[in-house]
Amino acid sequence: MKIFNTKEIYEADKFTLERQQISAEDLMEKAAVQIFNWMHTRLNGDQTQIYIFCGVGNNGGDGLVLARHLVQHGYRVTVCVVNFNEHRSKEFLINLDRLKEAKVWPKFLGESSIIPQLEKEAIIVDAIFGIGLKRAVAPWVLEVFREINKSNAFVLSIDIPSGLFMDHKVPNNDEAVKSSYLLSFQVPKLIFFLPDTGLFLDQWELLDIGLDTDFLMHAPSDYELIGKAEVLPFYRPRTKYTHKGTYGHVLIIGGSYGKIGAVLMAAKGSLYAGSGLVTAFVPKCGLVPLQSAFPELMVLTDINETEITNIDFNFTPTVIGIGVGMGTGTNAVKAFSLFLKNNKTPLVIDADGLNILAKNPDLFSDLPPQTVLTPHPKELERMLGKWKNDFDKLIKTKEFSKKHDCIVVIKGAHTITVYGDKGYVNSTGNPGMATGGSGDVLTGVITGLLAQGYATLEAAVFGVYLHGRAADIAIRECGFQALVATDIIAHLGKAYLDLFVDQVNSLQDEQA
Ligand SMILES: NC(=O)C1=CN([C@@H]2O[C@H](COP(=O)(O)OP(=O)(O)OC[C@H]3O[C@@H](n4cnc5c(N)ncnc54)[C@H](OP(=O)(O)O)[C@@H]3O)[C@@H](O)[C@H]2O)[C@@H](O)CC1
Numbered sequence: 001m002k003i004f005n006t007k008e009i010y011e012a013d014k015f016t017l018e019r020q021q022i023s024a025e026d027l028m029e030k031a032a033v034q035i036f037n038w039m040h041t042r043l044n045g046d047q048t049q050i051y052i053f054c055g056v057g058n059n060g061g062d063g064l065v066l067a068r069h070l071v072q073h074g075y076r077v078t079v080c081v082v083n084f085n086e087h088r089s090k091e092f093l094i095n096l097d098r099l100k101e102a103k104v105w106p107k108f109l110g111e112s113s114i115i116p117q118l119e120k121e122a123i124i125v126d127a128i129f130g131i132g133l134k135r136a137v138a139p140w141v142l143e144v145f146r147e148i149n150k151s152n153a154f155v156l157s158i159d160i161p162s163g164l165f166m167d168h169k170v171p172n173n174d175e176a177v178k179s180s181y182l183l184s185f186q187v188p189k190l191i192f193f194l195p196d197t198g199l200f201l202d203q204w205e206l207l208d209i210g211l212d213t214d215f216l217m218h219a220p221s222d223y224e225l226i227g228k229a230e231v232l233p234f235y236r237p238r239t240k241y242t243h244k245g246t247y248g249h250v251l252i253i254g255g256s257y258g259k260i261g262a263v264l265m266a267a268k269g270s271l272y273a274g275s276g277l278v279t280a281f282v283p284k285c286g287l288v289p290l291q292s293a294f295p296e297l298m299v300l301t302d303i304n305e306t307e308i309t310n311i312d313f314n315f316t317p318t319v320i321g322i323g324v325g326m327g328t329g330t331n332a333v334k335a336f337s338l339f340l341k342n343n344k345t346p347l348v349i350d351a352d353g354l355n356i357l358a359k360n361p362d363l364f365s366d367l368p369p370q371t372v373l374t375p376h377p378k379e380l381e382r383m384l385g386k387w388k389n390d391f392d393k394l395i396k397t398k399e400f401s402k403k404h405d406c407i408v409v410i411k412g413a414h415t416i417t418v419y420g421d422k423g424y425v426n427s428t429g430n431p432g433m434a435t436g437g438s439g440d441v442l443t444g445v446i447t448g449l450l451a452q453g454y455a456t457l458e459a460a461v462f463g464v465y466l467h468g469r470a471a472d473i474a475i476r477e478c479g480f481q482a483l484v485a486t487d488i489i490a491h492l493g494k495a496y497l498d499l500f501v502d503q504v505n506s507l508q509d510e511q512a
């Protein structure tokens with residue numbers, strides 16, 4: 001599903017109005033009625049006090065329309081207009097008149113107004129700012145946000161939590177509304193998925209307000225949210241007369257004394273993702289543990305007992321995953337640098353491979369085209385330098401990706417895979433994955449997909465999805481705390497099978 005920025009949403013809006021021959025106020029009515037229906041279905045006439053805080057742009061207009069419908073259906077509503085701007089939008093003004101016609105008189109809040117006491121049993125609707133916030137918010141308006149946050153009431157935000165900017169600047173902790181639930185129009189927004197801004201919302205849901213489907217389908221977007229519908233077309237079924245050679249041969253290079261487990265997990269991840277053969281190249285100390293723990297794996301060893309010193313193998317792998325558990329000592333750096341100079345095979349680089357690259361940036365020019373790099377935030381920072389906020393981080397990652405022709409998988413709660421100007425935001429995964437080794441497994445899964453012939457970007461995006469989905473399935477049995485990286489491997493098969501379970505059936509299964 002596409003993630004649109006502000007400009008693209010306004011364009012979708014304009015296109016829809018022209019194509020459907022409707023006015024902006026008609027679209028606002030349609031949007032706000034959806035919110036009313038959502039609330040009415042759940043509240044069923046309940047007399048809980050509802051405060052609706054409206055700005056004076058169209059987000060505020062949505063709030064006014066909602067207020068009118070709630071009042072007309074007998075709800076207890078107080079409307080507060082946060083009068084932050086002399087200029088009020090046309091649709092806001094039309095709906096202010098309509099509200100007055102319905103005999104509802106909003107309280108107008110200005111710089112010196114007293115904000116009503118907000119009881120924690122109340123419902124607060126946050127319709128102060130939407131996607132149109134452009135400049136720093138006035139201190140007294142920030143005070144309104146703080147009062148809302150302090151109330152501990154249920155906060156339903158419309159479109160986005162007020163105070164968040166769509167594409168720059170991250171507010172301080174209390175300088176935007178914290179939503180308990182967010183109802184957003186038509187398309188997800190990038191801010192829902194970034195660690196800096198995602199903190200301001202708990203749960204979100206999209207409401208279809210009828211924006212033009214042709215536009216939504218064909219307009220380009222800088223980001224895409226990756227769910228089952230997006231990865232399913234990537235899936236390659238296996239055919240009958242194939243053999244292990246058809247599905248490629250992965251080589252995992254890494255490990256050092258005490259860190260052989262990382263190689264084991266990456267190698268297992270590759271095989272469980274479906275590669276035909278997997279070989280590990282490790283220091284000598286890795287031979288026995290790997291062979292005894294995982295008989296399907298073939299093992300080659302370095303001449304050195306405890307660390308990699310000379311990467312030498314006598315076959316041509318389809319793809320190489322390098323870096324896990326490898327260490328960053330002088331020997332490893334030398335071996336890795338020499339390997340990069342001579343290598344022509346597609347690469348996935350993780351962990352210490354990334355740390356070595358960060359310290360020796362001249363090595364980036366030795367990477368084959370479309371190398372996949374899988375940094376966690378600290379590794380990314382070592383490669384890019386510090387960033388101001390998540391928006392800046394993405395801009396820098398895109399520049400980096402273009403400069404070095406590499407695919408950067410920024411690992412996190414919503415892993416974002418960046419290639420050139422485009423970012424793919426993953427929707428699967430859970431906090432249980434914050435555990436040692438889950439990154440090694442991801443390296444394995446992506447190499448496993450590459451070995452089977454998936455295009456590089458597809459392998460990265462699909463691999464991230466499968467890895468998260470396997471963990472989502474695993475936590476049904478073990479919960480967040482007890483999930484370990486090998487559980488992710490063990491559930492990769494179920495993640496594949498789940499691709500073919502439709503949403504309704506999978507919900508029924510979960511409820512059973
Ligand atoms: N297609 C859709 O998805 C639909 C979207 N809809 C809704 O419209 C919302 C977008 O509406 P919007 O463009 O009027 O922006 P919104 O955030 O309400 O207001 C910002 C206003 O404040 C101003 N302003 C900016 N910064 C400021 C500041 N710091 N301090 C003070 N003022 C500031 C700025 O005006 P300016 O002064 O810049 O002229 C602007 O007028 C969207 O989120 C959704 O809820 C639906 O109605 C229908 C279909």
Ligand SMILES: [K+]
Pocket residue numbers: 059126127128129130157158159160161162
């Ligand atoms: K809002």
